Amino acid sequence: xxxxxxxxxxxxxxxxxxxxxxxxxxxxxxxxxxxxxxxxxxxxxxxxxxxxxxxxxxxxxxxxxxxxxxxxxxxxxxxxxxxxxxxxxxxxxxxxxxxxxxxxxxxxxxxxxxxxxxxxxxxxxxxxxxxxxxxxxxxxxxxxxxxxxxxxxxxxxxxxxxxxxxxxxxxxxxxxxxxxxxxxxxxxxxxxxxxxxxxxxxxxxxxxxxxxxxxxxxxxxxxxxxxxxxxxxxxxxxxxxxxxxxxxxxxxxxxxxxxxxxxxxxxxxxxxxxxxxxxxxxxxxxxxxxxxx
Numbered sequence: 001x002x003x004x005x006x007x008x009x010x011x012x013x014x015x016x017x018x019x020x021x022x023x024x025x026x027x028x029x030x031x032x033x034x035x036x037x038x039x040x041x042x043x044x045x046x047x048x049x050x051x052x053x054x055x056x057x058x059x060x061x062x063x064x065x066x067x068x069x070x071x072x073x074x075x076x077x078x079x080x081x082x083x084x085x086x087x088x089x090x091x092x093x094x095x096x097x098x099x100x101x102x103x104x105x106x107x108x109x110x111x112x113x114x115x116x117x118x119x120x121x122x123x124x125x126x127x128x129x130x131x132x133x134x135x136x137x138x139x140x141x142x143x144x145x146x147x148x149x150x151x152x153x154x155x156x157x158x159x160x161x162x163x164x165x166x167x168x169x170x171x172x173x174x175x176x177x178x179x180x181x182x183x184x185x186x187x188x189x190x191x192x193x194x195x196x197x198x199x200x201x202x203x204x205x206x207x208x209x210x211x212x213x214x215x216x217x218x219x220x221x222x223x224x225x226x227x228x229x230x231x232x233x234x235x236x237x238x239x240x241x242x243x244x245x246x247x248x249x250x251x252x253x254x255x256x257x258x259x260x261x262x263x264x265x266x267x268x269x270x271x272x273x274x275x276x277x278x279x280x281x282x283x284x285x286x287x288x289x290x291x292x293x
Contacts, residue, residue: 053086053094061086064095078105085114091123099123108132174198199270217275218282223250224272242267251275 045052047061057078059069067086070079080103084094093099096119101112112125130138134157138144141151145168155164167177172194179189188201205211225246228239244265248255254271258264 054088055086056088059086061094067094078103080104085123091125093117093119093121093123095119099125101125106133214274214278216282217278220251220275221279225250242269 043055043058045055045059045061049063050061052059052061053067055067055069057069057071059067061067065084067082068080069082069087071077080101082099082101084097084099085091085101086094091101096117098116099114103110109131110127111129113128114123114125117123127142128140130142132138136144136156137154139152141149141153143149144155145151145153145166147168148170149168150170151168153164153166155162155166169175169177169192174191174193176189176191180187186202188199191198191200225242226240227243227246228237229241229243230237242254244255244257244267247267248257248265251272254268256266256268
């Protein structure tokens with residue numbers, strides 16, 4: 001089928017209601033009717049259901065909110081979508097309210113937001129998220145997070161093909177960077193301070209009841225089988241460790257046991273700390289008793 005195109009719309013045209021317009025198909029002019037509402041301004045910008053704003057780029061305004069635009073300048077090659085915004089040399093509000101904008105170019109994709117403003121006023125956009133040409137996703141920053149750049153990033157490329165989730169803050173005060181939730185609320189978080197990262201799990205007394213001294217755990221300690229083994233994946237040797245199935249029989253609190261038996265079991269070594277502390281306290285008490293006997 002030959003291409004169909006609108007023929008000879010004037011520099012500024014309106015198609016409203018049901019009108020007859022000229023189309024060209026295979027070099028032959030035909031007449032068709034339309035019940036669409038379309039306005040083309042003198043700059044070649046088009047509005048569907050609305051007069052197009054004074055764009056200096058080529059744009060299609062849809063109703064009173066959304067716009068699709070493109071800039072074919074060699075220096076930019078940008079295409080994007082905006083909500084309640086147009087560009088006439090500077091970004092401005094189409095109507096009073098909130099606005100957002102997203103564009104893509106050879107440098108990647110970028111998402112912008114701005115507070116509510118007045119129609120015709122300049123917009124001060126904040127770059128909220130970036131997907132750069134290397135595949136790195138940056139949130140709350142425009143460059144890779146570091147000690148001086150606040151933000152988050154999923155890093156697609158790195159030294160030695162590393163893939164990293166990077167979270168950073170420019171403060172050395174204690175601050176949470178990751179928090180975990182379930183239907184009961186917050187159940188743990190990871191925080192940093194001036195020198196280290198801290199891994200915290202819920203332990204507040206307000207979350208607990210029936211608090212009492214723990215039973216003697218010496219028998220459990222005796223039942224722990226400390227092993228040495230080689231990892232099948234890379235042949236590396238581990239001199240001290242546990243086997244999840246063996247530990248599960250003695251101290252299941254430290255074992256992650258998926259419902260699907262085909263999934264791998266895991267061990268949380270930190271769960272053994274209270275048991276070990278109690279045993280050390282018991283040993284110290286017995287040594288003290290011997291020393292004073």
